[in-house]
Amino acid sequence: MKTIYLLVLCFTMAIQSGCAFKDIDKRIFVIAIGVDKSDDINNPYRVTLKLALPTQKLDPSVNNTQIISENSKTITGAIGRITAKTSKDLNYGLLEACVLGESIVNENINEPLNWLSRRFDIPMEGMVALGKPNAETVLKMKPRSENYSGNALFLSLSESGSISSFTVPEHLYDFYRRTTEKGVDPYLPVIETENEVYKIDTAALLDKQKLKVILTPDETRVFKELLQSYPHFEITTKMVDQPFVLTIEQLKSRYTIYTHNKNKPIIHVTVQMRGIVEEFVNQLYEENWTKFEKHVEQEEKTKISSLLKKLQKNGIDPFGFGLLYRATRHEGDKEWEQWQSIYPEAIFDVNVKVSILGTGAIK
Amino acid sequence: MIEAFQLIKKQLSTSSDLKKELVRIQDIELEILYLVSVCDEKKIKADLIFPILECSGKEEFKDYLTSLPDISKPEKDQDILQKLMIGHACIQMENELFLFNAKKVLNNQLGDASSETAIYGSQRSFSDVIDTNLNLIRYRYPSPNLVYEKSKVSGVPQTEVGIIYDSLLVDKGVLSELQTQLASVKPEVILSAAHLQRLLTTRKYSLFPILMITERPDRVVLNLKQGKVVLLVEGSPFVLIAPATFYDFISSMDDAFEQLWISISLVVLRYISIFITVLLPGIYISMVSFNPELFQAQLAFSIAGSRANIPYPSYIEVLIMMFLIDTLIEASIRLPKSISAAATTVGGLILGQAAQQANMVSNIMIIVTSAIGIANFVVPINSMSFALRIVKYPFILLASLFGYVGLIAGLFCLIVYLNDLKSFGKPYLKVFIGEHEKLGKL
Numbered sequence: 001m002k003t004i005y006l007l008v009l010c011f012t013m014a015i016q017s018g019c020a021f022k023d024i025d026k027r028i029f030v031i032a033i034g035v036d037k038s039d040d041i042n043n044p045y046r047v048t049l050k051l052a053l054p055t056q057k058l059d060p061s062v063n064n065t066q067i068i069s070e071n072s073k074t075i076t077g078a079i080g081r082i083t084a085k086t087s088k089d090l091n092y093g094l095l096e097a098c099v100l101g102e103s104i105v106n107e108n109i110n111e112p113l114n115w116l117s118r119r120f121d122i123p124m125e126g127m128v129a130l131g132k133p134n135a136e137t138v139l140k141m142k143p144r145s146e147n148y149s150g151n152a153l154f155l156s157l158s159e160s161g162s163i164s165s166f167t168v169p170e171h172l173y174d175f176y177r178r179t180t181e182k183g184v185d186p187y188l189p190v191i192e193t194e195n196e197v198y199k200i201d202t203a204a205l206l207d208k209q210k211l212k213v214i215l216t217p218d219e220t221r222v223f224k225e226l227l228q229s230y231p232h233f234e235i236t237t238k239m240v241d242q243p244f245v246l247t248i249e250q251l252k253s254r255y256t257i258y259t260h261n262k263n264k265p266i267i268h269v270t271v272q273m274r275g276i277v278e279e280f281v282n283q284l285y286e287e288n289w290t291k292f293e294k295h296v297e298q299e300e301k302t303k304i305s306s307l308l309k310k311l312q313k314n315g316i317d318p319f320g321f322g323l324l325y326r327a328t329r330h331e332g333d334k335e336w337e338q339w340q341s342i343y344p345e346a347i348f349d350v351n352v353k354v355s356i357l358g359t360g361a362i363k
Numbered sequence: 364m365i366e367a368f369q370l371i372k373k374q375l376s377t378s379s380d381l382k383k384e385l386v387r388i389q390d391i392e393l394e395i396l397y398l399v400s401v402c403d404e405k406k407i408k409a410d411l412i413f414p415i416l417e418c419s420g421k422e423e424f425k426d427y428l429t430s431l432p433d434i435s436k437p438e439k440d441q442d443i444l445q446k447l448m449i450g451h452a453c454i455q456m457e458n459e460l461f462l463f464n465a466k467k468v469l470n471n472q473l474g475d476a477s478s479e480t481a482i483y484g485s486q487r488s489f490s491d492v493i494d495t496n497l498n499l500i501r502y503r504y505p506s507p508n509l510v511y512e513k514s515k516v517s518g519v520p521q522t523e524v525g526i527i528y529d530s531l532l533v534d535k536g537v538l539s540e541l542q543t544q545l546a547s548v549k550p551e552v553i554l555s556a557a558h559l560q561r562l563l564t565t566r567k568y569s570l571f572p573i574l575m576i577t578e579r580p581d582r583v584v585l586n587l588k589q590g591k592v593v594l595l596v597e598g599s600p601f602v603l604i605a606p607a608t609f610y611d612f613i614s615s616m617d618d619a620f621e622q623l624w625i626s627i628s629l630v631v632l633r634y635i636s637i638f639i640t641v642l643l644p645g646i647y648i649s650m651v652s653f654n655p656e657l658f659q660a661q662l663a664f665s666i667a668g669s670r671a672n673i674p675y676p677s678y679i680e681v682l683i684m685m686f687l688i689d690t691l692i693e694a695s696i697r698l699p700k701s702i703s704a705a706a707t708t709v710g711g712l713i714l715g716q717a718a719q720q721a722n723m724v725s726n727i728m729i730i731v732t733s734a735i736g737i738a739n740f741v742v743p744i745n746s747m748s749f750a751l752r753i754v755k756y757p758f759i760l761l762a763s764l765f766g767y768v769g770l771i772a773g774l775f776c777l778i779v780y781l782n783d784l785k786s787f788g789k790p791y792l793k794v795f796i797g798e799h800e801k802l803g804k805l
Contacts, residue, residue: 021766025671031660054663091656093655094663151661
């Protein structure tokens with residue numbers, strides 16, 4: 001009899017459920033969050049949330065998102081004000097993208113990043129990007145191709161949808177790691193809006209605090225190829241006054257740091273690529289491919305060298321040469337100080353090896 | 364002895380099917396007493412009455428009588444009454460009593476294996492009669508080591524129970540424990556094998572069956588080879604097998620016949636189904652009400668959309684559907700075959716369409732419900748399938764109180780409970796990992 005009483009008691013407890021029990025229809029999902037600098041000096045943060053409205057049927061033509069923005073002194077404060085405007089419980093579990101406005105990246109990213117990493121309910125595997133001109137505009141835009149709210153933003157930023165050689169995807173956990181790890185610096189893809197599409201073809205490079213430089217699309221392509229050994233790009237050059245395009249299918253890059261000569265530290269960068277000719281008007285099967293390979297190698301070598309020098313000049317290190325140095329020396333904390341003096345002096349020795357696998361055409 | 368004979372005559376005189384025959388031919392004089400309903404009168408006539416005419420005298424007939432294989436002498440008075448009840452005729456001749464076995468068995472037809480089907484296994488199940496069942500087992504397991512022990516539960520009237528085992532392979536501990544437990548069973552009548560199974564279960568609050576119950580002769584033979592003990596019950600087409608492990612209830616006879624990869628995949632499929640049928644309602648509640656971020660975004664939005672019109676919290680929704688599906692299953696078992704098809708159609712339509720259109724449950728709940736139902740049917744042995752039907756309710760309670768944490772704690776408790784269970788001294792949750800050579804013996 002006692003057990004029956006106990007069961008009844010438990011069941012009544014279930015009926016009077018507390019705050020943890022909240023059905024899915026009483027929650028609203030935040031799918032993207034944007035942080036900007038506001039014009040108001042007293043309330044410097046402008047937080048924008050993109051909320052997905054539940055639908056029984058997914059219909060791309062129906063606008064089922066809601067955008068709410070608020071200014072406040074802190075991000076938490078702004079979220080608090082947004083909560084006061086919504087009827088349902090905000091749930092960050094499906095957060096897919098965090099867009100940091102250009103204004104805030106220019107100044108300091110530490111506070112928004114701190115907030116994002118501290119909240120236990122924000123998934124760190126979400127994508128992060130720099131919004132241009134500001135995060136609010138990016139979030140407000142609804143692309144035509146969107147299946148359900150927030151989907152297009154996530155697909156463009158990550159590589160689950162389209163894979164572009166100009167988009168460098170960045171996850172929140174990796175971004176956070178890069179801001180805290182000595183010897184490797186963070187980067188962000190830059191997202192702009194343009195006629196109902198997102199344009200993501202440049203990368204912003206940061207030091208631990210704020211924006212340093214925004215690369216051009218061509219530099220971004222080279223940056224991506226060195227960053228990920230993940231070839232999905234084309235190399236375009238000119239051969240005998242005709243455009244010559246090579247699609248890279250395999251890529252291996254290797255970095256080594258030589259400090260035997262104290263005055264002249266050398267960073268060896270070796271890149272091996274293998275690809276197929278994608279665009280060339282002339283016949284080339286009968287020709288000697290070596291001259292094409294040599295030509296492409298030369299072009300790539302100059303592009304890579306100039307990018308590396310640009311990074312060195314700005315004092316940023318997104319490839320993690322510093323981390324490599326720290327990992328391969330055994331002098332404890334001194335290494336980091338040594339590296340800080342080595343990096344500005346270092347000379348890049350770039351070796352590119354290109355091999356053409358095929359002409360892409362059936363003879 | 365003779366007084367006993369008179370006493371029995373008196374005691375049974377109210378039964379209309381008692382037949383007394385006084386035979387007086389030449390100098391032979393005998394009195395035959397039997398119950399018409401359980402005795403074969405033709406056999407009595409052919410084996411007892413006609414031979415009298417061929418015999419020349421009293422002595423010759425007596426020699427004939429004692430040499431009959433079906434004749435026996437009662438040891439105690441109590442014996443006579445017992446034997447009369449199960450188809451013996453009592454013969455009084457010159458102050459001597461004999462018992463003549465003239466059993467009339469009507470129900471020894473083999474039924475179709477309907478409650479535990481297998482594609483390649485035997486298509487017949489056991490019959491209601493121990494002797495027929497024993498015949499089936501003996502032919503399938505022609506080993507001189509096969510021992511058949513007649514046993515009886517204590518108390519009156521005694522239903523006949525047979526114990527069968529392979530004397531070389533059997534685990535002596537299990538056998539002796541079974542015998543002592545069987546002796547201590549004290550019901551009035553054992554109605555069926557399932558009844559005996561319940562009586563042999565010593566735990567008061569038991570949920571999982573600790574004896575295997577089957578109607579398949581091939582499963583019995585397989586288990587005899589594994590060194591297990593088989594119990595036959597008079598009047599029941601099912602037999603009991605002890606000891607039983609959890610794994611036995613999840614294995615079908617076809618597992619032994621199919622190719623290796625097929626049977627492995629089928630067993631894996633069944634284990635996944637067990638987890639689905641036990642945990643899915645709880646998982647649904649936890650996902651919908653505690654951690655919706657575990658859904659994919661599209662699914663989360665559409666569930667939120669379809670739940671928007673539902674006035675009840677998720678656990679009420681689940682309870683409504685679980686109640687409906689369990690009543691539907693129960694109804695289709697108990698109804699006559701001709702009506703049960705109609706019941707399932709009507710019930711299925713109501714569950715599938717109307718409940719969702721009336722905004723009682725969300726459309727994903729329909730899928731969850733049918734997944735639970737189908738996964739439950741995959742379990743080959745019904746007693747285990749019923750147990751698993753019950754187990755999901757505590758998980759629903761835990762999930763509605765504590766979400767995933769509750770589910771995991773509940774699963775832990777379930778595994779601890781199963782580990783604690785013993786089937787005649789053998790661990791219940793002995794799964795198929797390790798101890799390869801001992802596995803056959805258990």
